[in-house]
Amino acid sequence: MIATLFTRPGASRSQLFGLWPLLAVVPIAALPHAWEQPLWVTGVVAAGWLWRSFIHATHARMPALWLLVALVLAGGTATMSQFGTVTGQQAGTALLLVMIALKLLEIRSQRDIVVTLFLCYFLVATTYFFNQSLLIAGYSLISAWLITAALIQVHAGRPFPITRLARSAALMIAHALPIMLILFLVFPRIPGPIWGTPQPDTVGQTGLSERLEPGDIAQLLENENTAMRVRFDGPPPPPRQQYWRALVLSDFDGRGWRVDWDRPEHAPLPGGDGSLSYEVMLEPTRSRYLPLLDYPDQVPDQARLLDNLQAVAKQRLDGRVQYAGAARSEPPPAAPITAWERDRYLRLPSRAAPRTRELVAQWQMDHGDDESAIVNAALSLFAADPFSYTLRPPPLSGDRTDAFLFDTRAGYCEHYASSFAVLMRAAGIPTRVVTGYQGGQWMETGNYLRLRHADAHAWNEIWLEGRGWVRVDPTAAIAPERIETGLSGLFADDADAPAFLRRSGLSWTVHWRLQLTDWHDLLTYRWEYLVLAFDPERQRELFARFGLDPTDWRSILIALVVSMGAIGATAGLLAWLSRPRSGRDAAQRALDRLSRRLARIGLARRPDETAAGYAARIRAQRPDLDPMLQDFTNAYVHLRYAALGPSDATRFQKQLNHSLRTARTRI
């Protein structure tokens, strides 16, 4: 009854430990969003943070409740009017940022700090909606580390030195990594979104255009960013065979060429001739093409192959995509071309390129119907002198084809492919333009082929009776180095070319930057291959290696239990091995062991006996053990009761162990 006296409420109020770490962490977690969110959102976060920092520093008054309510309503309304919703990826993230900023102004208790820190964890995760680069991965790991450190400070009950917070949080993250890995590999993956569509990745939105007009690729050719990376099963093919076909353009309107999506599917491909398999990691293109190595032999699961050998993904590729393909050295046998088709591949607008047509008429008079002679005439035209290959061609005026062929005579793959196609069509040879990538950089360290946007290329295919569609690359006529060694072979010593193409005349800073970007590309590839591209398919392969199936919950359970058990056992073993042992404990254990051994001759230690008393009693019965007992007792007493330095402790420990061993042999 008296104890009701103990139930009166105590008067302890917790202090606001951990407000400063929270204030330190919020801008760090919010920073990556500054690039993705409208300016006012960043402004609101900055204002909330400054206001709260001011209150913290000067003990100023907290904003009144009505003001907070008004601000929350205003924040919600602003988000709603900006995005028209509050739930999408960007709108939701904006709302989260605004609410964190306002929550800062409302923190009155430890609990509020903790809630805000949890929201910061969430905020870090939302970063990945917009960017999944290696840089962001590293940055967000640091953010998570700092948030964890702040959480420790909140619960430490006293101010910790920063070094200790940093160390403890780093250790926690290190300890959590194995669990993270296991869950990552084992947690069942399902393909595709359940609701909503993912926001397009903002990295690398450039790609091949679905329309080609001479002059278009120019920006691409200056772009050193990676477009795709390829890993070959076996040695890579020689560069002159590395034509990655992406788009097939068949319709010409006098100025440019347009892609032809609406085609029937290709007949099932017959087995290839010792086909070359490869795996592609394609950066987001915001289009539906999948570059395949000529000539396609196997088509990736996520695509259809059209009858013009153009692979079309089932949906727009807003994210990075990984696919496997195989190539053959010869084109698959083509079905005979229909009259309608033939007509289509010959079509030229009636008023297009009059001078070009005159030239072709001239050739036809010279060579008659000999198609290959006409093709050769066109290629020799390009190979002859006034034509040059340049990345910065002069602008074209009037009819583009005529202007290029007769006036400027300087251009790059697009100009040549486009005008070659016009020449062929005028000569009555069915022709189409193919765009894609050619060349690239073989990355020795990572053993992969890196194709930059700059490696974009355009070439032609002509229909020859009896042979089908044959690849002709007019660029090879004017600039064979472009095909054999890529752009960098062509511009290695050109001081006007972009730095990444050159191999000489570079300052060492630029040289180092290029080296660094190579390494970065390698790391990025590894990151994308190992982490970002881990999908249901890869998970299935992984599980299959252990005879399991990730769609079966029992398999998942087995994998989870076994791997977590292994980790738990390892952790337990490590903890046991590194457990702190004092000399005192060791001495006690040695005495217990001695007692257990002597129990065989009826001389167990009584619980109330001291070590010395015990030794005396043994001595009375077994005088032969005396020297050993003296050593033992001496070491025991020192280890147990004396303040010993480490070296003395070791010495007595040895003495103890030695005497114990002797005793055991004698008993």
Added chain:
Amino acid sequence: MNPRVRTLAVSRWQALREDLIRWVTRRHRADGVQAAITRDRVYILPTRQGYLLLLILLAMLLGSINYSNNMAFLLTFLIAGIGHNAMWYTHRNLLGLRLKVLPIAPVFAGESATVRVRAEDDSGRDREALHMTIGAYQSGSAHLEAHGASELEIPLAPLPRGSHGLPRQRIATRYPLGLLEAWTWLTLDSEVLVYPRPVAGTPVALAPDASHGEQAEVRATLEGAPDEIREYQPGDPPARMAWKAVARTGRLMVRDASIGAGRPIWLDWEQLPGTDIELRLSVLCHEVLEANAAGHSYGLRIPGKSLGPGVGPEHLANCLRALAVFGQRPPVG
């Protein structure tokens, strides 16, 4: 010592909670003055914050699944791993701790006693943010270094006169992340002794109902007769210093209890008027303290008990204890 006091169940829920705790702790040994926190008595459950983080992690997981975002998966699982390991961190923060309750200094009614519990580590780990609660009273946050010790102080509210046993204690920690709480219940044994509040008795209040003529003598002796004062000798306790006499004579003078020992003062319950038990005890308490301060030999007579006459701190403590526990049932067992 009093039988251990149980918290009075105020509501039905509290009663249920009490039953549950008793059921859970039924296998605990009763702790004496000290206890070691062994593996079999550490309990651990998520806190509200822990459940909140779980909720946030679920939301993150849903987002990761929906957008097939592998980096979000990684972060979610990283935090889940940290949360999982927090079980181990928090558990270890409590495990292996040795606790010893220090003797509680007795207080007078109206003052608050402070329970001090000494926590020691000998497993070589730093301990952080330990809290102990006794009923509704909480210690501050304590920490100790590896192989070190620290004291947890739990100030209690003022208790009424008497000898009180400590109710069940609870030591808990949420370090390092506050996601889980590890705790154990302890039954460390100690006594909170609360003396009566000293009340100076007025002569009127003390006036006898005439039949006892000794009262006048009591008053007189309490004021201290001059012949009980002698010169200071080395070894005399400073508390015996007769400052008035020092001022008067200019020499160091002390009161000598042995001089007055022949005529001990009897502080007698029966000589106090009135029926208010607490008041009588308070007055007696005051007189005992006065007599002790004056260095008199004194005896205490209360119903059912007679102490002394005697001098010294031990005698004082005995007298005060007798006053404190007056009327309380004697301990059982």
